[in-house]
Amino acid sequence: MTQQEFNELSERYLEGNTSEEEDRYLLAWSQRQLANELPDFTKVERNKVEQRIWRNIDQQIQPKIIWMRAAWLSGMAACLLVGLFWLVPSSSLLLKNGPFAVANKLGRTGIEVKNMTSAEQVVKLEDGTVVLLKQKSSLVYGENFNQGKREVYLTGEAFFYVKRDITKPFIVHSGTLITEVLGTSFRIKPKANAIEVAVATGRVSVYTEKSSHKNERAGVILTPNQQVTFDEASQNIIPGIVEKPIPVASVENMAPQLIFQSTPLQTVLNTLSTLYGIEFVITNPKTKDCHITADLNALSLFIQLELICKSIDATYEKRGTVIFINGEGC
Numbered sequence: 001m002t003q004q005e006f007n008e009l010s011e012r013y014l015e016g017n018t019s020e021e022e023d024r025y026l027l028a029w030s031q032r033q034l035a036n037e038l039p040d041f042t043k044v045e046r047n048k049v050e051q052r053i054w055r056n057i058d059q060q061i062q063p064k065i066i067w068m069r070a071a072w073l074s075g076m077a078a079c080l081l082v083g084l085f086w087l088v089p090s091s092s093l094l095l096k097n098g099p100f101a102v103a104n105k106l107g108r109t110g111i112e113v114k115n116m117t118s119a120e121q122v123v124k125l126e127d128g129t130v131v132l133l134k135q136k137s138s139l140v141y142g143e144n145f146n147q148g149k150r151e152v153y154l155t156g157e158a159f160f161y162v163k164r165d166i167t168k169p170f171i172v173h174s175g176t177l178i179t180e181v182l183g184t185s186f187r188i189k190p191k192a193n194a195i196e197v198a199v200a201t202g203r204v205s206v207y208t209e210k211s212s213h214k215n216e217r218a219g220v221i222l223t224p225n226q227q228v229t230f231d232e233a234s235q236n237i238i239p240g241i242v243e244k245p246i247p248v249a250s251v252e253n254m255a256p257q258l259i260f261q262s263t264p265l266q267t268v269l270n271t272l273s274t275l276y277g278i279e280f281v282i283t284n285p286k287t288k289d290c291h292i293t294a295d296l297n298a299l300s301l302f303i304q305l306e307l308i309c310k311s312i313d314a315t316y317e318k319r320g321t322v323i324f325i326n327g328e329g330c
Helices: 003-014 020-033 046-053 251-258 265-276 285-289 301-311
Strands: 109-114 121-124 130-133 138-142 150-155 158-161 170-174 177-181 185-191 194-201 204-208 220-222 226-231 236-241 259-264 279-282 291-295 314-319 322-327
Touching: 130 138, 170 185, 177 185, 177 194, 194 204, 194 220, 204 226, 204 236, 220 226, 220 236, 251 259, 251 265, 259 265, 265 279, 265 285, 265 291, 265 301, 279 285, 285 322, 291 301, 301 314, 301 322
Parallel strands: 150 170, 279 322
Antiparallel strands: 109 138, 121 130, 130 158, 138 150, 158 185, 170 177, 177 204, 185 194, 194 226, 204 220, 226 236, 259 291, 314 322
């Protein structure tokens, strides 16, 4: 299976259009391709993130709540069950013996998955959503999850690969910050006095509890390679671009288009915009007359921009989710 076929299959999984046989084939292929560790998704291509998430999804297990430790058996990971989930190999997990009350949140009994191990924990929820729960992080959801709205409460860091369901938005509470999606993949990461939400695929709505009832005018809509930083003190949501953007279009298909021979700057930037889904603005009309000769294949976005700017004596500047090119012209 090629990478493009894998991407198409994973998209169909999110839409709920794969068979059980295709799910197992996806697992078998991803296991062959998998690296041992999963870095932050902004530091690798999106397909590596997807491979890592699918690593231990093998078979559906009836929901139950248990308290146990994982064991290494014949080179395969044992499964820990809280709701519906699979554990990362050779990890151990301590669960509260639930159900228990979630104060001032669900208002009813809930289930908590708490990662007390030294490795990431893979959690599969009842709706098919996969969560990669980081160390010292916890996820809480109601016993009636997926019956109505899909709602979870996160403490710490996690990467979400949400199963698409247009009738049931998926809502993540991180303190007073709310992230809402239909079907997509994104990461929520706490920082000093702040929370960061970054999108890998799809669209994500981010707002605060004060602006609930989907008052999106008080929040932000994010698309791939965009992120927000939520300042907990000021309650401000600050949009931006992820540290290392990943292609949203097929790199293989666009490779010939990344070789430029005396190409107008605007054309070059339009190509990069298609590849990364990021908006570029040339501040000085004279700079549009500059021409670029370069092979930008196999380079990260900001290395590409550095080469472009050095060749025309210009600079680039990130302002929110837009990149501005500043120069005196050619």
